[in-house]
Amino acid sequence: xxxxxxxxxxxxxxxxxxxxxxxxxxxxxxxxxxxxxxxxxxxxxxxxxxxxxxxxxxxxxxxxxxxxxxxxxxxxxxxxxxxxxxxxxxxxxxxxxxxxxxxxxxxxxxxxxxxxxxxxxxxxxxxxxxxxxxxxxxxxxxxxxxxxxxxxxxxxxxxxxxxxxxxxxxxxxxxxxxxxxxxxxxxxxxxxxxxxxxxxxxxxxxxxxxxxxxxxxxxxxxxxxxxxxxxxxxxxxxxxxxxxxxxxxxxxxxxxxxxxxxxxxxxxxxxxxxxxxxxxxxxxxxxxxxxxxxxxxxxxxxxxxxxxxxxxxxxxxxxxxxxxxxxxxxxxxxxxxxxxxxxxxxxxxxxxxxxxxx
Amino acid sequence: xxxxxxxxxxxxxxxxxxxxxxxxxxxxxxxxxxxxxxxxxxxxxxxxxxxxxxxxxxxxxxxxxxxxxxxxxxxxxxxxxxxxxxxxxxxxxxxxxxxxxxxxxxxxxxxxxxxxxxxxxxxxxxxxxxxxxxxxxxxxxxxxxxxxxxxxxxxxxxxxxxxxxxxxxxxxxxxxxxxxxxxxxxxxxxxxxxxxxxxxxxxxxxxxxxxxxxxxxxxxxxxxxxxxxxxxxxxxxxxxxxxxxxxxxxxx
Numbered sequence: 001x002x003x004x005x006x007x008x009x010x011x012x013x014x015x016x017x018x019x020x021x022x023x024x025x026x027x028x029x030x031x032x033x034x035x036x037x038x039x040x041x042x043x044x045x046x047x048x049x050x051x052x053x054x055x056x057x058x059x060x061x062x063x064x065x066x067x068x069x070x071x072x073x074x075x076x077x078x079x080x081x082x083x084x085x086x087x088x089x090x091x092x093x094x095x096x097x098x099x100x101x102x103x104x105x106x107x108x109x110x111x112x113x114x115x116x117x118x119x120x121x122x123x124x125x126x127x128x129x130x131x132x133x134x135x136x137x138x139x140x141x142x143x144x145x146x147x148x149x150x151x152x153x154x155x156x157x158x159x160x161x162x163x164x165x166x167x168x169x170x171x172x173x174x175x176x177x178x179x180x181x182x183x184x185x186x187x188x189x190x191x192x193x194x195x196x197x198x199x200x201x202x203x204x205x206x207x208x209x210x211x212x213x214x215x216x217x218x219x220x221x222x223x224x225x226x227x228x229x230x231x232x233x234x235x236x237x238x239x240x241x242x243x244x245x246x247x248x249x250x251x252x253x254x255x256x257x258x259x260x261x262x263x264x265x266x267x268x269x270x271x272x273x274x275x276x277x278x279x280x281x282x283x284x285x286x287x288x289x290x291x292x293x294x295x296x297x298x299x300x301x302x303x304x305x306x307x308x309x310x311x312x313x314x315x316x317x318x319x320x321x322x323x324x325x326x327x328x329x330x331x332x333x334x335x336x337x338x339x340x341x342x343x344x345x346x347x348x349x350x351x352x353x354x355x356x357x358x
Numbered sequence: 359x360x361x362x363x364x365x366x367x368x369x370x371x372x373x374x375x376x377x378x379x380x381x382x383x384x385x386x387x388x389x390x391x392x393x394x395x396x397x398x399x400x401x402x403x404x405x406x407x408x409x410x411x412x413x414x415x416x417x418x419x420x421x422x423x424x425x426x427x428x429x430x431x432x433x434x435x436x437x438x439x440x441x442x443x444x445x446x447x448x449x450x451x452x453x454x455x456x457x458x459x460x461x462x463x464x465x466x467x468x469x470x471x472x473x474x475x476x477x478x479x480x481x482x483x484x485x486x487x488x489x490x491x492x493x494x495x496x497x498x499x500x501x502x503x504x505x506x507x508x509x510x511x512x513x514x515x516x517x518x519x520x521x522x523x524x525x526x527x528x529x530x531x532x533x534x535x536x537x538x539x540x541x542x543x544x545x546x547x548x549x550x551x552x553x554x555x556x557x558x559x560x561x562x563x564x565x566x567x568x569x570x571x572x573x574x575x576x577x578x579x580x581x582x583x584x585x586x587x588x589x590x591x592x593x594x595x596x597x598x599x600x601x602x603x604x605x606x607x608x609x610x
Binding site for chain 2 (some may be wrong): 011
């Protein structure tokens, strides 16, 4: 059973502390108080968690180190990181060689954005336990957030070395390698990550991203399937938009590659039609049409299906996905030629303009 | 009362034999204490033991409370006394509180009430812990079968006492000397149960020396009930509570 009590600062007997640590409120005082209770309870086979704030000293004593950490872990899981840090700091005083305590303290500092503090604790944890893969990952993440990619990569490699069968370490290393353009190696680690964590969204997205960068037809197909899976399985992820954009790019790539010389006469005809329509309806209507297609496109336009399955409120008729994309491209070329619609119909657009001028 | 150990039942039977009246049990969830024993007085036919329901270890609470009554009953009638407040305590506590503590207007306003509550609490502790230690020692010496229950009960009491170290109202907190009996009891519990952790908080709060002095006074006196009043008076003198109470002849 844990013992818990508070002592107001003014009531604490400072004579129990070294002479140079009796000034209440100083760091030396706080440290000496931690050490005092740590030593008192350690003599009883107990671990003391001590925090010192502006008013009180709070002490919790547990029969063993493990149960003390068990007390702090629920705080971390509940997101009470700021509250948990003083207890973990206290635990490092009474159990300075406990890698689990140092790991949790390091991760807590990292979550609070205190990366230097985090790295000090996490490096101490891996000194004590070189096989602590998650501590290596913590170091890698801290360096990554500090925008120090080289030491981050090194730490992630150590993590995989420490535990090759940990999906999270594989995933993190894979992601890091993408940043270093070491795509082939990234793919190896991300494939392993998915083997180990079949439903992990970051592993799925990471592998799709890596495959996308290889640029081969087979890799594109696999990446497209992975992006689709990501969108279906994690529709609320903020990465969905990026996945949809990637899928659109794949579709355009396929579209172009399926045409002779990459030129699509059907698209040219759609563009020509759009040019005429806009000329007749005017700029305001053109903007409404473009906006409506753009909104429709957010949920995905199937440009590989030739069927006229789409309708617009702003323009009568039925349209295929490719047709709508061509209309939107035309509108945006007229409104703002620098705007990226995700499709490159510049050749078809130019040809349509020339055809109209004849 | 069902489920009590034979030793506990035996203690209660001894009360009945000595007083000629049975002990009635009444569960009371409103109790702030673990249990209280009200003597049969003014013609009442039973002693009434009130206890909090679901209150483990009940054997210890019952035996401990019964111990107070037994000590009274074991004395010749002319040596039985009640412990009664003189009315001086609150003013004394108020002085203690006002000395050396920075006080806001709010503190000034709440001072009389806080002093009243603290004085009442301090007098209750003075008598309870001074005599209570002797009861604990008697239980430990005489009823080894209750040892586990006693250890659990004493541990629970120690845990309950710890908030006293930081109890406050605004800037007002319990004056250190008045924590002496609680510190003495922590030191006593450590010694009786073969531990040394209950005293740690009181050492940190600077009250353990006083606790040790009180405990030494206890050990210096014969443990029988005849010396209970003398012990309480000696503790009161050591703490500075002399004159806060008076002993009045017990009236059945």
